[in-house]
Amino acid sequence: MVDFRMPSLGADMEAGTLVEWHIKTGDIVKRGDIVAVVETQKGAIEIETFQAGQVEQILVDLHSKVPVGTPLARIRAEGEAPATPPPVAPPVPPPIAGAPPITMPTAPPFPVAPLTAMPARPRISPAARRLAEARGIDLRALAGSGPGGAIVYADVARAVVKAPAGAPPPERKRAPALDLDAMRVAIAAAMARAKREIPHYYLSHQIDVTACEHWLAEKNARLPPDNRLLIGALTVKATALAACRFPAFNGFYRGDKFEPSKAVHIGVAIAIRGGGLAAPALHDTNQLSLDDLMGRMRDLVARTRAGRIRSSELADATLTVSSLGDRGVEALYGIIYPPQVAIVGFGKVVTRAWVIDGAIGPRSIVTITLSADHRVSDGHAGALFLAEIGKLLEEPDKL
Amino acid sequence: MTDAEIGKILQEELNNIAPEVDISTIDSKANLREAMDIDSMDFLNFVTAIHHRLRIQIPELDYPKLITLDGATCYLASALAKQKV
Numbered sequence: 225m226v227d228f229r230m231p232s233l234g235a236d237m238e239a240g241t242l243v244e245w246h247i248k249t250g251d252i253v254k255r256g257d258i259v260a261v262v263e264t265q266k267g268a269i270e271i272e273t274f275q276a277g278q279v280e281q282i283l284v285d286l287h288s289k290v291p292v293g294t295p296l297a298r299i300r301a302e303g304e305a306p307a308t309p310p311p312v313a314p315p316v317p318p319p320i321a322g323a324p325p326i327t328m329p330t331a332p333p334f335p336v337a338p339l340t341a342m343p344a345r346p347r348i349s350p351a352a353r354r355l356a357e358a359r360g361i362d363l364r365a366l367a368g369s370g371p372g373g374a375i376v377y378a379d380v381a382r383a384v385v386k387a388p389a390g391a392p393p394p395e396r397k398r399a400p401a402l403d404l405d406a407m408r409v410a411i412a413a414a415m416a417r418a419k420r421e422i423p424h425y426y427l428s429h430q431i432d433v434t435a436c437e438h439w440l441a442e443k444n445a446r447l448p449p450d451n452r453l454l455i456g457a458l459t460v461k462a463t464a465l466a467a468c469r470f471p472a473f474n475g476f477y478r479g480d481k482f483e484p485s486k487a488v489h490i491g492v493a494i495a496i497r498g499g500g501l502a503a504p505a506l507h508d509t510n511q512l513s514l515d516d517l518m519g520r521m522r523d524l525v526a527r528t529r530a531g532r533i534r535s536s537e538l539a540d541a542t543l544t545v546s547s548l549g550d551r552g553v554e555a556l557y558g559i560i561y562p563p564q565v566a567i568v569g570f571g572k573v574v575t576r577a578w579v580i581d582g583a584i585g586p587r588s589i590v591t592i593t594l595s596a597d598h599r600v601s602d603g604h605a606g607a608l609f610l611a612e613i614g615k616l617l618e619e620p621d622k623l
Numbered sequence: 624m625t626d627a628e629i630g631k632i633l634q635e636e637l638n639n640i641a642p643e644v645d646i647s648t649i650d651s652k653a654n655l656r657e658a659m660d661i662d663s664m665d666f667l668n669f670v671t672a673i674h675h676r677l678r679i680q681i682p683e684l685d686y687p688k689l690i691t692l693d694g695a696t697c698y699l700a701s702a703l704a705k706q707k708v
Contacts, residue, residue, distance in 0.1 A: 444683045449671035452683065454663050497641060497660070525664050549662045 225304065226275045227283075227295035233264055233538045234410065240264050241289040242296065244349045244376070251279045253299065258534065260296065261349070267402045267502075267531035268351070269538060277301040286347055286374060347374035351532075355380045402531040407500040418559050422477075423598040426557050427606050431614035432580075433573060434588045439620040456547050457518040459570050459590075461623045462616040463545050464488045464509035470609040472601040473566040473594075474543045482565060482600045491541025491561065492521060494528045502528050503544045503561055504537035514623055548572050555591040565597035566606075568613065624703055629696050636672045640665045651692040673699070679706060 230240050244261035253259060258270045280298040284290055348356075348363055352375050356363050361383045368375035418424075436458050444452040467474040467488050475484040488510040491503035506512070506520055527533060546558045547570040554574060558567035571591040578587035594610045616623065634646040641659045649658050656666060670681050670689070679702045681689070689695040 441683065449667060449674045449681060452667060454667060456663070495662070498643065522664065522668070526668075549664075551656060551662065 225280065226277070226299050226301060228259065228273055228275060228297045228299050230262065230284075230290050230292050230294045230296055231271060231535050231539070232292045233262075233269055233535055234414065237264055237292060239289050239291045240269075242284050242286060243268065244351070244374075245282065245286060247279050247282070247297065249279055249282060253277065253279060256536075261351075262535075267407065267533065270532060270534040272534055272536050273299065275299045275301065277304070349374060349376045351377040352380045354531075356383075402496060402500060402529075404496065404498055404500045407496070407502070411501055414561060415559050418562050422560050422562065422565075424560060424595050425598050425603055425606065426593060426595050427603060427610055428555055428557075428591055428593040429607075429610045429614060430589050430591050431617055432578065432587050433590050433617055436617055436620045437573070437588050451515065451518075453514060453518045454521075455573065456549075456570075457514050457521060458617060458620055458623055459547060459592075459613075460490050460492060460506065460509060460521070460545050461512070461514060461517055462613050463543070463568050464490050465616055465623070466609055466612040467543050468510050469612060470605060472605055473596060473609055475565060476542070476563040477565050477597060477600060478563050482597075485542040487542065489540045489542045491544035491564070492524060493544060493546035493558075494525050496529060502533060502538075503541060503546070504528055504533045505539075505541035507536070507540065543568070545570070555593055557593050558595045560595055560597060565600045567595050568610075569593040569595070624700070626696050626700060629699050629703075630692070632673070632676060633692060633695055633699075636669055636676070639672065640669055646692075649692065653692075654690055655692065655695075656690065677703060679703065 230242075233240070240262040241264075242260060243263045245259070246257075246261070247253060247259045253273050253276060255274055255276045256272050259273045260271045261268050262271050263269075277299045280300045282297050284294065284296045290296070347368065353363070355361070355377060361380055363375060363380075366375050366379050366383055367373075369379055433455065436455055440453055440455060440458070467490075471484040472482075474488055475482060477483075487508060489505040489507050490509040491505050493501060493503045495501055504524055506517065506524060509517065512520065524537070541561070541564065543564060544558065544561050544567040546556060546567060548556055550572050552572045554571040556569040556571060558569045560567050569592065571593075573588050573590050575586050576589045577584050578589065580587065592610060592613060594606050596606050637646055637655070637659065638644070640661060644659050649655070655661060661669070666686070670686065673679075673689075674681050677699060679699065681702075685698065688698045
């Protein structure tokens with residue numbers, strides 16, 4: 225039996241509010257399934273389970289705020305025997321002849337889901353609330369099909385289909401999913417800790433990405449917009465491959481020592497409209513083909529901006545990449561996201577007069593930077609790491 | 624499809640990306656990326672949405688023609704007209 229606990233989604237998190245259950249007692253779950261949604265300073269986070277098995281018991285009611293580490297549900301691993309029913313009986317006295325046999329109430333083989341008291345007000349999942357706000361659906365008119373009669377996304381989605389077409393959505397000033405003030409507090413805590421604890425050093429390097437641009441133009445010309453690549457997919461992949469060769473930049477600094485990570489999960493810094501930032505992980509970035517990586521990045525950006533990040537994406541990043549895109553400036557020097565030990569920055573692509581084989585010509589140039597933790601690595605290794613990223617980007621077809 | 628109808632579709636798709644922007648206040652000749660703070664991923668999503676909604680091909684080389692509201696309306700009107708022929 226394994227307890228599924230309220231995860232820590234960042235060094236600054238002390239408690240989380242359980243706002244959606246995606247499982248009920250008796251459900252079979254696989255590793256990686258999204259089982260619950262927890263509201264934190266970083267928005268609504270989808271929580272995955274690492275334990276496969278059958279849900280034995282739900283321990284925490286919706287809308288409860290509980291400290292990190294609190295058991296939320298009990299999951300029985302495959303092959304494990306069901307929980308022993310609570311000891312039933314004081315020893316039964318031997319039946320007296322003629323007396324009717326005494327029957328003891330037996331505990332059901334699986335505990336029944338705790339009954340939730342009828343809430344005075346309908347419980348509404350954040351996703352449902354967002355959809356209702358976006359489409360002008362009156363939540364009071366809906367019946368909930370979720371646990372305890374909660375109104376979930378599917379209920380609102382059904383109402384949207386039924387709603388008369390052309391009902392104008394109400395005025396919206398901002399995607400309602402994200403609490404940007406809370407996000408700012410989380411950014412402040414993480415960045416202040418980074419500047420307090422991590423002795424950063426900084427390097428910068430200019431690289432020629434003309435080959436990448438030509439390769440992308442040729443590839444994208446044959447593709448519908450759904451499958452087109454952005455240069456960001458190439459820079460993230462090149463960074464992931466370079467990190468495999470330079471493990472001192474990939475991992476965590478915890479308990480006064482560096483723990484290199486075998487897996488490379490690049491955290492992709494994503495700007496949120498209205499002023500916010502998150503850097504969720506693209507799992508096993510080094511092993512993804514460019515097409516897969518681009519698809520995952522699009523999905524990750526969309527979900528992050530809608531306030532739907534998964535727990536593993538928040539906690540797992542081993543190295544962060546921050547790109548200014550094509551409307552920023554030439555260079556950015558990032559602050560390391562603890563407990564990571566490095567962040568790689570990509571400035572915007574600019575056209576510069578460049579010398580190639582003794583002749584001057586226009587080339588597309590990007591300034592890449594490295595901020596790294598001096599407790600773990602030195603400038604020499606950092607320079608080689610940064611140069612490796614540049615070399616990998618000279619041959620985009622090999623990424 | 625009239626220019627007004629195309630304009631309405633553009634407005635809806637841009638609002639999917641930037642819900643807080645009132646498109647009617649955007650200068651129809653302004654660079655949308657600057658005026659609406661749209662990044663390359665947003666722009667790709669915008670092109671993808673238009674491609675599916677109007678069933679027209681939008682090669683990457685034509686992206687610059689979509690960068691203002693006037694330009695995009697004109698480009699899409701002409702692409703739709705060609706498609707009919």
